[in-house]
Amino acid sequence: MSIPIAIQLYTLRNELELDFRGTLEKVAQLGYNGVELAGYAGLKVEEVKDILDELNLKVSSSHVPIERLEQELPQVIKEQKILGSKYIVVPFVLPERRNDKAYYELISFLNETAEQCEKEGLTLCYHNHDFELEHLEDGRKVLKAILDDTKVSAEFDIYWLTKADETPSKWLKNYQGRTPLVHLKDMTLDEEKFFAELGTGGVDLEEVLKMGTENDVQWWVVEQDESRISPLESIEISINHLKKMADN
Numbered sequence: 553m554s555i556p557i558a559i560q561l562y563t564l565r566n567e568l569e570l571d572f573r574g575t576l577e578k579v580a581q582l583g584y585n586g587v588e589l590a591g592y593a594g595l596k597v598e599e600v601k602d603i604l605d606e607l608n609l610k611v612s613s614s615h616v617p618i619e620r621l622e623q624e625l626p627q628v629i630k631e632q633k634i635l636g637s638k639y640i641v642v643p644f645v646l647p648e649r650r651n652d653k654a655y656y657e658l659i660s661f662l663n664e665t666a667e668q669c670e671k672e673g674l675t676l677c678y679h680n681h682d683f684e685l686e687h688l689e690d691g692r693k694v695l696k697a698i699l700d701d702t703k704v705s706a707e708f709d710i711y712w713l714t715k716a717d718e719t720p721s722k723w724l725k726n727y728q729g730r731t732p733l734v735h736l737k738d739m740t741l742d743e744e745k746f747f748a749e750l751g752t753g754g755v756d757l758e759e760v761l762k763m764g765t766e767n768d769v770q771w772w773v774v775e776q777d778e779s780r781i782s783p784l785e786s787i788e789i790s791i792n793h794l795k796k797m798a799d800n
Contacts, residue, residue, distance in 0.1 A: 553798045555764045556585035558612035560775035568593045586610035588773045597631045612771040613639035629672050641677045659701045666703040679707040685716035705730045711737030714755045721759045732770040751793035
């Protein structure tokens with residue numbers, strides 16, 4: 553594919569704790585171009601960078617908890633520069649911060665943080681779940697308010713959008729030029745709507761992938777939060793499906 557593919561390492565969190573290098577070797581062997589980090593599995597950032605370089609894996613982006621961004625943004629920025637990562641992603645909002653007052657405070661914080669990141673040559677992105685598709689008291693969906701009222705870019709998660717009965721391609725179109733990262737995920741067709749390997753569920757992957765170039769997507773990021781088989785098997789099925797789609 554013309555757009556590189558990364559794996560969100562949260563998918564392999566247990567494997568990385570047991571064998572960080574060995575797990576990343578398998579990621580590289582499967583044909584992934586890079587990784588999206590979610591912590592360093594207890595290693596120093598320099599050690600992570602060295603291993604990735606040896607395996608010819610790039611860092612597409614880094615998920616960094618809001619708390620770290622609030623308390624130690626200069627250190628986070630320093631780490632991204634060591635890693636060669638251009639994108640810092642806000643990954644998750646804790647339940648106690650999911651109310652109108654907290655969301656408006658978040659919007660203000662995101663604007664300030666995005667400006668500081670931009671000065672350092674980095675881009676701040678926001679990764680959604682389904683709860684951001686609920687409405688604020690002003691009638692807007694939380695995710696729309698965040699994107700309309702800030703300078704952050706989006707890392708749309710197409711599983712969570714689909715689960716919230718949204719159409720991922722519409723969100724991509726509405727925020728064209730602000731979607732450098734896209735989480736590719738599938739969803740089972742049963743009532744549980746569980747996480748699924750790409751190509752085995754009901755998410756419209758083809759429509760999303762078609763929009764990559766016009767939306768200036770820099771990285772497709774595969775993630776599977778939970779898997780009913782080995783996570784390494786899951787990510788192999790997913791990338792093989794993407795390779796097959798690219799060949800057709």
